[in-house]
Amino acid sequence: MEPVTAITTGLAVAKGATSLFKEIKDLFAMGNPEEALGAINQAEEKVSDLLGTLITVQESVLSIQEENRQLKENLSQKDAWEERLLKYKMVETEGKGIVYQHLDTPFYYACPVCIENKYEIHPLQDQKVFTGVYLCPACNAKYNLKPKTTSPGGRKMVSSGLKRG
Numbered sequence: 474m475e476p477v478t479a480i481t482t483g484l485a486v487a488k489g490a491t492s493l494f495k496e497i498k499d500l501f502a503m504g505n506p507e508e509a510l511g512a513i514n515q516a517e518e519k520v521s522d523l524l525g526t527l528i529t530v531q532e533s534v535l536s537i538q539e540e541n542r543q544l545k546e547n548l549s550q551k552d553a554w555e556e557r558l559l560k561y562k563m564v565e566t567e568g569k570g571i572v573y574q575h576l577d578t579p580f581y582y583a584c585p586v587c588i589e590n591k592y593e594i595h596p597l598q599d600q601k602v603f604t605g606v607y608l609c610p611a612c613n614a615k616y617n618l619k620p621k622t623t624s625p626g627g628r629k630m631v632s633s634g635l636k637r638g
């Protein structure tokens with residue numbers, strides 16, 4: 474139950490209990506203890522209902538407080554991440570790879586897959602191969618960041634893994 478609804482219910486119950494107490498006093502004044510006793514029982518029920526409503530309100534408020542705490546935490550994490558990302562921009566490299574570039578020192582490229590999907594920043598590692606490939610140490614994505622170079626022997630070394638026939 475929403476706390477506002479519970480409070481409205483509680484107020485109605487409290488009003489009912491208050492008028493019952495007035496009725497009890499009047500019944501005693503008129504010398505009618507039997508009916509007064511009945512009214513006391515009714516008032517007791519109303520007070521008990523009121524306690525139940527207050528417990529509901531307390532539970533709702535606690536859950537709202539927890540939700541609020543969580544939202545604040547998420548918001549501050551989001552702000553911190555966005556501030557961190559301000560130090561990067563998306564670029565196309567010489568090798569036609571699209572990656573993030575750190576705008577400050579040290580200079581490096583960062584993996585866009587990790588940034589977009591995991592909110593993590595991992596500098597791409599130069600594999601020192603003629604194809605100009607860089608590797609993300611976290612997700613193993615490969616990016617062609619440098620143009621291909623054809624140094625003697627270099628091509629053979631890299632293509633030696635391919636065995637045909």
Ligand SMILES: [Zn+2]
Pocket residue numbers: 584585586587595609610611612613614
């Ligand atoms: Zn990655």
